[in-house]
Amino acid sequence: xxxYYVCTGCALLCDDIEVDIEGNKVATVHAACRKGVARMKGCxxxxxxxxxxxxxxxxxxxxxxxxxxxxxxxxxxFGHGNSSSEAQKRSIALAKKTGAYIDDxxxxxxxxxxxxxxxxxxxTCTLDDVRHKADVIIFWGADPSNSHPRHLSRYSYFPRGxxxxxxxxxxxTAITIDVxxxxxxxxxxDNRFYxxxxxxxxxxxxxxxxxxxxxxxxxxxxxxxxxxxxxxxxLKKAKFGVICVGLGLVYSLEELEPLFKLMNKLxxxxxxxxxxxxxxxxxxxxxxxxxxxxxxxxxVKFNPETGEAEHGAEQSVVEALRNxxxxxxxxxxxxxxxxxxxxxxxxxxxxxxxxIDPCQNLTATRSTVTIPCALGGxxxxxxxxxxxxxxxxxxxxxxxxxxxxxxxxxxxxEAI
Amino acid sequence: MGFGQFLAAPEIKLxxxxxxxxxxxxxxxxxxxxxxxxxxxAVIKLDPKDMVKLSIKEGETVVVKxxxxxxxVTAQSSGHEEAHQGIAYMVNGPxxxxxxxxxxxxxxxxxxxxxxxxxxxxxxxxxxxxxDIF
Numbered sequence: 001x002x003x004y005y006v007c008t009g010c011a012l013l014c015d016d017i018e019v020d021i022e023g024n025k026v027a028t029v030h031a032a033c034r035k036g037v038a039r040m041k042g043c044x045x046x047x048x049x050x051x052x053x054x055x056x057x058x059x060x061x062x063x064x065x066x067x068x069x070x071x072x073x074x075x076x077x078f079g080h081g082n083s084s085s086e087a088q089k090r091s092i093a094l095a096k097k098t099g100a101y102i103d104d105x106x107x108x109x110x111x112x113x114x115x116x117x118x119x120x121x122x123x124t125c126t127l128d129d130v131r132h133k134a135d136v137i138i139f140w141g142a143d144p145s146n147s148h149p150r151h152l153s154r155y156s157y158f159p160r161g162x163x164x165x166x167x168x169x170x171x172x173t174a175i176t177i178d179v180x181x182x183x184x185x186x187x188x189x190d191n192r193f194y195x196x197x198x199x200x201x202x203x204x205x206x207x208x209x210x211x212x213x214x215x216x217x218x219x220x221x222x223x224x225x226x227x228x229x230x231x232x233x234x235l236k237k238a239k240f241g242v243i244c245v246g247l248g249l250v251y252s253l254e255e256l257e258p259l260f261k262l263m264n265k266l267x268x269x270x271x272x273x274x275x276x277x278x279x280x281x282x283x284x285x286x287x288x289x290x291x292x293x294x295x296x297x298x299x300v301k302f303n304p305e306t307g308e309a310e311h312g313a314e315q316s317v318v319e320a321l322r323n324x325x326x327x328x329x330x331x332x333x334x335x336x337x338x339x340x341x342x343x344x345x346x347x348x349x350x351x352x353x354x355x356i357d358p359c360q361n362l363t364a365t366r367s368t369v370t371i372p373c374a375l376g377g378x379x380x381x382x383x384x385x386x387x388x389x390x391x392x393x394x395x396x397x398x399x400x401x402x403x404x405x406x407x408x409x410x411x412x413x414e415a416i
Numbered sequence: 417m418g419f420g421q422f423l424a425a426p427e428i429k430l431x432x433x434x435x436x437x438x439x440x441x442x443x444x445x446x447x448x449x450x451x452x453x454x455x456x457x458a459v460i461k462l463d464p465k466d467m468v469k470l471s472i473k474e475g476e477t478v479v480v481k482x483x484x485x486x487x488x489v490t491a492q493s494s495g496h497e498e499a500h501q502g503i504a505y506m507v508n509g510p511x512x513x514x515x516x517x518x519x520x521x522x523x524x525x526x527x528x529x530x531x532x533x534x535x536x537x538x539x540x541x542x543x544x545x546x547x548d549i550f
Contacts, residue, residue: 009445033438034438034439034442035438035441035442035445037442038442038443038445038446039445041446043445043446043447044446044447044450045447045448045449045450107524107525108524108525108526108528143435143436145438146435146436146437146438146441147436147438147441149438179433180433180435180496180500180505181496181497181498182435195498198431198433198503198529198530199530247528247529248529251525251527251528251529251530252529299524313522313523313524314522316524317524318520318524318525318526319520319522319524322518322520335448337510337550338448338509338510338513339513340513340526341484341513341514341515341516341517341518341526341528342484342485342510342513342514342516342549342550343484343485343516343517343518344518344526345513346550349550359447359448360447360448360449361448362448362510362546362549362550365547366550
């Protein structure tokens with residue numbers, strides 16, 4: 001019988017992956033998308049263990065990392081989206097012990113949506129519900145054909161679900177609302193692609209609420225009223241609808257109120273759920289873990305004396321770096337010098353910096369200490385939370401000499 | 417060498433929207449320092465009419481800059497049917513992030529998908545290497 005593994009290429013956490021192993025390396029990956037295949041085969045330039053730019057033993061690097069964190073008054077611990085939930089919990093404990101700022105990528109992407117879901121402000125469902133039941137699927141500011149390549153084929157559009165046996169040809173309608181004609185918009189078709197101007201999302205939501213309430217939908221940018229009325233007709237008739245929220249929408253909304261209003265209206269006239277298109281494989285896991293520990297999903301600073309969590313925009317990674325309020329940083333499974341605006345992340349190169357990652361990256365090139373770790377889902381197992389909140393168990397595929405990030409964090413914590 | 421080299425290349429101000437690309441993302445998984453990652457990341461996609469204004473052709477390099485940074489990237493026609501003059505697209509990565517403003521209004525969220533930069537033909541400058549962005 002085949003053995004199936006989990007792909008950690010994105011937060012779909014596809015669990016139907018088969019692999020061929022040659023010489024303790026993943027040689028062939030079956031069923032994953034191209035991004036997943038590249039992730040599971042591993043990178044071509046693994047990170048080396050270094051201290052001050054010189055090759056070092058792991059024990060030495062761990063001691064140096066512990067020293068940096070103990071010496072710092074306000075350290076920052078950031079990353080977490082590419083770590084198992086077990087490692088994330090270790091990281092939260094380390095932040096508590098060192099009175100650190102702790103944050104993750106959700107702080108500047110899907111955080112508000114995940115928070116609203118965990119606070120029961122938005123109705124959600126699982127990807128399995130989408131596969132079996134969804135007949136109207138809206139991709140709003142999302143382009144899964146590029147960001148989550150198997151979203152449409154495995155869950156949202158193409159599959160024959162239990163209640164959707166005729167699949168995309170007859171049983172499902174895909175709708176794309178975006179500022180540009182993405183690859184996903186092309187799949188939705190010209191009739192089902194709604195191109196709105198940059199920043200026009202909130203108004204389009206208000207217009208849809210008007211249309212769903214039997215009023216004339218108006219936008220300041222003069223979107224074709226007939227098309228909005230026709231779209232609202234499709235949404236009203238939906239038996240099981242889902243909005244897949246992408247970063248395009250998250251960044252466009254100054255507050256979530258227009259989205260709440262639209263969801264409430266949709267659920268008066270029909271049945272609609274929402275799923276955030278989370279990028280990194282276990283970003284949502286970190287949000288769940290920190291929420292459980294502190295009541296906040298991200299942007300926390302632990303008080304060094306009381307261990308209490310302070311939370312707010314000031315505790316976010318971006319503001320902490322902008323305000324230069326951190327004096328050392330530990331980065332786990334992330335490359336902020338690539339993924340944050342350089343105008344914000346540049347400051348990291350001025351402070352003692354520790355990077356834990358399987359692969360060499362830009363942040364590592366500026367780090368005082370680099371500690372290579374096992375690749376999650378391939379060289380180390382653990383649990384992770386899929387974009388829809390479902391917990392997924394990851395099995396280790398091959399052995400490695402490298403420590404997992406969980407073990408590295410445990411050892412750093414013990415050394416402090 | 418022609419007379420053109422002594423003339424300033426035309427410069428235009430554009431709004432930039434970042435997006436995701438699966439091929440670039442795949443290259444990133446393999447190596448952030450590889451040729452493929454640079455080739456697929458250091459790109460700006462322009463409306464054909466904006467390319468005419470800039471007097472540049474597909475595949476030539478352009479200087480993209482604002483108060484926050486400056487990079488040299490390859491110009492490509494976006495291929496979108498709808499005209500989008502004044503708006504350009506850059507794939508999310510270190511090259512686009514070199515230009516994203518640090519202004520957040522105290523929200524903790526930079527404007528990754530909505531910022532301005534000027535674009536100008538580079539007269540043959542090489543694409544900025546990933547190690548030179550910093």
